Amino acid sequence: MTNDQLTDGGLSAEAEAVLEEIDEQNVDFLRLQFTDILGTVKNVSITADQAEKAFTEGIYFDGSSIDGFVRIQESDMRLDPDPSTFALLPWRTSEDSAAARLICDVINTSTGQPFEGDPRGILKNAIDRANEMGYEVNMAPEPEFFLFEEDEEGRATTKTGDHGGYFDLAPKDLASDVRRDIIFGLEDMGFDIEASHHEVAQGQHEINFTYDDALSTADNVATFRSVVRAIAAEHDLHATFMPKPIPKINGSGMHTHMSLFTAEGENAFHDGDDEFNLSKTAKQYLAGILEHAPAITAVTNPTxxxxxxxxxxxxxxxxxxxxxxxxxxxxxxxxxxxxAASRIEARFPDPSCNPYLGFAALIHAGLDGIEKGLDCPDPVRENIYEFDEEKREEYGIDTLPENLGEAVDALEADEVILDALGPHTGEKFVQAKRQEHMEYLVDVSEWEIDRYLEKY
Structure with missing residues (x-):
């Protein structure tokens, strides 16, 4: 098996422990979780008595039904559950029964090797590259989201249930009880929550969890979104990670903190003698992200x-x-x-991205900066929002792509970020995003109807 589940012809100790907990917790159903290239969480449900088979043989499914996976003639795929990701689903747990989740790696059955289009596998490749260079990658995202009321038929609206603002408390922040229940649910699934608060916009929230290695963090982001949606629904609310659901107010980001540690446990980003406490390695990593930022946005800001x-x-x-x-x-x-806390924070990703692909793109870009010894520009300590175009040119400050089409153009022109995705996923991702942008271009919005229908 691909995740070292089998030892000496039997189950690993970790898999055995999962089977014991399944029995002790009266788990009746298991959700085998994975993501497609667009970041949508997919599940294959099995009964608990199939758990041992899942660990020893894997569970087969039709990959041709998943966006960007395989063609119809190559449809058989296999899910290999990672026992370290076992967690009970708090909203499906009672005294008599429970449901649990296992995150899986996707295997190509024709080769027996990890499927090249599996986003989790793509992130593992990025981590392997860092390991080969002597680094462990740690990440900590800050995903923001909106809570909206549902209509009488249970469909999402864009009506917020509160009038709170940044760090407001009740009574303005009427969703504080919902956040509390979400936090309890996350903690039940093994999260270590650092803080939560109301964000700037009405109905907007943020819950922060502690940093971890890059793979565990990406798994946590996928789990986080599922937990937030499920528990919000119990309160008759719809949680959305759409970046900009309401015009003319702040949107939701997923600021991502990153650092590299050496095999000896030292923070490779820290230098106490530097003005900014950043090492040469950190500045080269930072320069790599700046160098590849236009292409990265296609992945970290994918809609x-x-x-x-x-x-x-x-x-x-x-x-x-x-x-x-x-x-x-x-x-x-x-x-x-x-x-140990020295790090950099990429502020442009948003929570609609596939966390596995987004993190992989950031890591490969940073490592490229280290390998090429890129020079880091001087920091800009003034408020760039107040710069006019002439001053930005004076400082040599470029801007990100203005739309998804420009971002995909940048991605196709950037070999490093395309290579980070791999040939299969790179092609499928570009194809999907080109189609999405074209569908947007040929659509007619309500704004256009309101502005032009009667005027012309």
Whole structure:
């Protein structure tokens, strides 16, 4: 098996422990979870008595039904569950029965090897590259989301259930009880929650969990979105990670903190003698992300709607620069109280992205900066939002793509980020995003009807 589940012809100790917990917790159903290339979480449900078979033989499914996976003549795929990802689903657990989740790797049955289009496998490849260079990758995202009321038929609206603002408390923040229940659910699934608060916009929220290795963090993002939606639904609310659901207010981002650690456990990003406490390695990694930022946005900001958030004036970064002081730059160097906390924060990703592919793109870009020894530009300590075009040119500050089509153009022109996705996923991803952008271009919005129908 691909994740070392079998030892000496039997189950690994970790898999055996999962089977014991399934029995102790009266688990009756298991959800075998994976994602398609667009980041949509998929599940194959099996009964608990099939758990041992899942660990020893894998569970087969039709890959031709999944976006961007395989052609119809290559449809047989296999799910190999990772026993370290076992968790009970708190909203499906009672005294008499329970349901649980296992995150899976996707295997190509014709070769017996990891499927090249599996986003989790693509992130593993990025991590392997870092390991070969002597680094472990740690990440900590900050996914934001909106909570909206449902209509009488249970469909999502864009009506917020509160009038709160940044860090507001009840009674303005009427969703504090929902956040509390979400946090309890996340903690039941093994999350270590650092903080939660109401965000800037009405109905907008953020829950932060502690940093972890890149793979575990990507798994956590996929789980986080599922838990938030499920528990919000119990409160008759719809949770959305759409980047910009309401016009003319702040959208939702997923600021992503990153650092590299050596095999000896030292933070490779820290240098106490540097003005910014950033090592040469950190600055080269940072320079790599800046170098490849236009192409990365196609992956970390993958929807037409993503570019409604990435506009000046709504606290979303659009300028390719970094800073140690303000949040108008693409990358920020947060303050760190101890050397182990030295890190950089990419502020442009949004929570609609596939976390596996988004993290892989960021890692490969940063490692490319280290390998090529890229020079890091000076930080910009002024508010770039206030710069006019002439001043941005003076500072050599470029902007991110203005729409999904431009981002895909940048992706196709960037060999490093395309290679990060691999030939299969790169082709399928570009194809899907080209189609999405074209469908948007030929559509007619309500804004256009309101503005032009009677005027012309």
């Amino acid at each position: 037409v709607n993503s570019y409604k958030r990435l506009v000046p004036g709504y606290e979303a970064p659009v300028y390719v620069a970094w800073s140690d002081r303000n949040r108008s730059a693409l990358i920020r160097k947060p303050a760190a109280r101890v050397p």
